[in-house]
Amino acid sequence: MTPLEPGLGRLAGLLLMWGAMLCMALFAVLVWRHGLSLHYLVMLALAVMLGFSVRLPASFKINIALLGLSTLVSVYGAELLLTYSGSAITSLGAHAWLSFPQDGNVRVAAERMKTVQETHRTFDTRSRLEVVLDMRAHGVMAYPDVFPMVLFAPSSGEHIRSVLAGQRGEFLPVAGMGMTTTVFCNESGEYIVYESDEHGFHNPRGIWERRPAEIVALGDSYTHGVCVPSEKGFVAVIRAQHPATVNLGVNSHGPLTSLATLKEYGPTLKPKLVLWFYYEGNDLRDLDGWEKNSPLLMKYVSSPFSQHLFERQPEIDQALRRYLDTAIAQATSPAPVPFEAIVKLHHLRQALQSFYERRPVEQGLPAELLKHLSQRGAPATAGDLQLFERILAEARTTAETWNGRLVFVYLPTWERYRIPELASKDRDRVLGIARRLNLHVVDLHPVFATHPDPMALFPFRRYAHYNEAGHRLVGEEVLKHIESF
Template identity: 40%
Template sequence: MRPPPKERWFANLVLVSASVASAGAGLLALGTARSFQVGMARQSLLVGGPFCLGAGFLACLRLPLPRRVTLAMTLISLVAAAYIAETYLRELPFLRLRLAARRFGIPFDARNQFEVVRDLRKIGTDVYPVTFPAWQGLPSQEAAVLPLGGISSVTTVFCNEMGQYVVYRSDEHGFHNPQGIWSSGRCELGVLGDSFTQGACVPTEQNFVELLRRDYPATLNLGMVGNGPLLMLAGLKEYLTQLRPGIVLWVYTEGNDLTFDLNREKRFTRLTDYLLPEHRQGLLARQPECDAFLRGLMDREYISREADTMQMSAPGRFWRLWSLRQALGLQVGEIKLASSRVDLPLFRRILEEARRTTQGWGGKLYFVYLPAEARYHEEKYRREYDWARGQVLSIIEDLRLPLIDLHLPVSRHPDIPELYAHRGAHFSPAGNRLVADTILETLRSSTGK
């Protein structure tokens, strides 16, 4: 008696589909691995594994029909379970955001960034989402200018980790500073860094750079989302060499500056050129050019699109089980803090050039160490971060840079989660106060102010 054709068709379709999906996953992993310059061992595992699995599914077509049907049902159950888990993990950040809003007593804004921009534009506001020079400007090699700040003098929609979006008016060069600070010509403290320095994601008056203005009113914030060591050096040489503050804070973020950021930045000669002593773009005099470039870029990539395309390939991420793979440590581009992934000599050269440049006008460079939130609740991250921390602190000591180490006060805090908006987020208002107080305490003892 021949087996029912529907059962045979069902089993074969599932196995062939699983084989094709596995091969597709392997090709996707291969492309991503090349983009992230993943090591050969990890690349072989994450690329070869899916291809082998796909071949195995094809081989299963030779099994007896009852076994094929059982295997097909098992595969469907596993796939369904995986996408249920993916759905939960995708919603988890929004759940944390709602809980954070309740914790801080803030009404929860469920809109995405595009919707906030759209609603503000409806009432006539000149508004843009925060720009990402690290992501948006660097790939545009044909552009005549590489902006380091955002669009100048516009309402800027930043981020939301506490329930409400941080919205501020950018300064004359697109940074998060009070209007008029550049025209005053006076700067006593310059701060370089990434999104932590820029003020993510607390109200402006509660970010740590704003709190530093209590003692240093003429403080210039050059923090931008995604900045790594080379972009920070670029900001120092383009802007601070003109204003010459007596104190420069180099705010290092553990967990991405030395690995992901630096490994991306060093691929662009536009940034490595800043290691040359006299290299400049002359950005202080080119803000209209920067604005035109960034407005065009943002209009094309964000504002002119429909709201659903603003999710940065969210549907594609869902079907690729992005959140689940991240939770399981199966991200192709996952950064490991192994010596093969960290360019310590380049990091040292960058700091040497930053120190030399700052000393050239009589200023003093301080190294501020911000610890990664993950080190306090995940052992695997703590071990990796400890290794990198030792390497970084050794360089700082060798270069004789004054160190302001936030790991010690954070680790000694009686309620570490209170210092962050939520798991995986930036500092909360309490965390920003701790950062500002620690920096001011060190500066007071060092300068006598």
């Protein structure tokens, strides 16, 4: 035994006793706050082990104390690093609409970026929020695009409500702010930024003066124009031949939101043709996942209900600006991380779980993506299909009130050509509904399938929205049908 060993042994014993008392205290606090849980017993077991270690010889106590301290520093150092890290990949991993809404998780986003970089191109890794703040720093008052889905307050019940309220109670804008620099999206390495029209849609300003309109387009992000330049989207391709074409498509719109948009703005525009762009990837998922849970949206199905949004644009602009300014302020000044989350190693456990889930995958695709596509392609319930038919019938009836005609355009997904077994199982039933309602159907799947290389219609051949070639193909095919009317 060295001369220092007795003193170090006593110090190690003291540290071990403090450790045991700390573990006991944490166990008691956690049980008091949350009730007894099996994984809290780890604290109790550790307290017993540390208390028992005090009785061991000095050399053992010193080694155990050193091992415990080094482990504690390493583990909580990693936790703090993960908690306060501001890296681009971490921001991508946050499931937030201020980040990359088209990427379900960090791994899919990272692989997209890697693919772009392998082509010797740069990829703008900033989040949408960072782009907005950078533009503002250069004197441009930009805002991220905002869409109806994010305006609903979280709810554990059957019904959801918009977070916005006006003098008439709850209200839900179906588009963004008017006349606003809008930071949209990024799938190919560069952000798309556009100037919204007078009513918050993705159109050239002044287009609302062309009334009555010739064509109105309804749909989700594909119709909105994700993620190609404004003049390259398929609605823009149609507009090049038919100037009085108004795009009412908005990111995240599902069938109910599209119907609401038609009822709010259609009577003002009175278009000859209403192009209903149905995206097989998530339209029925949107209907089931959130739209039908909104009593406000459900009013559009079987009644002449209207929020009179066309006349309320100043109110919409004010409400959305207030909402976005609050969201941006909260995102740039996040609330302090709860101390308990750090104690429980919340971020480290999440990182380890993500690493563990990176198991080998088939066909060279991330397991997370395959799981997402499998869930998305599952058959819809009979009730959802019936509701979808009611929505389409109501849209047809609405268009007929001004002698307009509803045309149903079926948009296929990436997986239909890359992993056909995961594509939507509802294709035949959806097309059957449209034909049963005597709608003119434009089915883009045969056009994509006979293309020499369907995967070339998607950015870098990866899971994403259509690229410029894909948008051009859709626009040109729809034009062929329009000219035949």
